Amino acid sequence: MNVSTCIGCGCDDLHACVDDGVPCSWLIKDPHLGLGVCSMCPGEVRRWHKGERKLAVKALVRQALPIIEADREMLIRSCSVPGTGRIPDPDDRAELRRLDRWLRLAREAVK
Numbered sequence: 023m024n025v026s027t028c029i030g031c032g033c034d035d036l037h038a039c040v041d042d043g044v045p046c047s048w049l050i051k052d053p054h055l056g057l058g059v060c061s062m063c064p065g066e067v068r069r070w071h072k073g074e075r076k077l078a079v080k081a082l083v084r085q086a087l088p089i090i091e092a093d094r095e096m097l098i099r100s101c102s103v104p105g106t107g108r109i110p111d112p113d114d115r116a117e118l119r120r121l122d123r124w125l126r127l128a129r130e131a132v133k
């Protein structure tokens with residue numbers, strides 16, 4: 023299946039927005055491009071009809087968030103002393119701080 027992503031919020035067929043237990047649906051979708059506008063982003067329909075297909079900043083950040091999370095976990099797993107969680111290398115610690123900062127900013131941006 024070709025997964026489509028909402029240009030407004032970055033949700034996709036596998037990660038729908040959920041409001042009061044109800045998942046979003048597609049208002050518009052172009053399966054060939056793998057893009058659309060979901061029911062939580064009715065304000066994006068106008069942009070879509072103007073021919074714009076660029077992801078909004080929020081949508082981009084939502085897509086990037088799991089990648090940053092995975093990077094962070096990988097760093098901790100590969101660089102920490104087993105059992106202690108301590109990271110001996112100062113460069114690795116600096117990298118972890120950098121990822122933590124990006125995670126914080128990204129989570130703030132998709133709120």
Ligand SMILES: [Zn+2]
Nearest residue numbers: 028031060063
């Ligand atoms: Zn959306």
Ligand SMILES: [Zn+2]
Nearest residue numbers: 033039046060
């Ligand atoms: Zn959605």
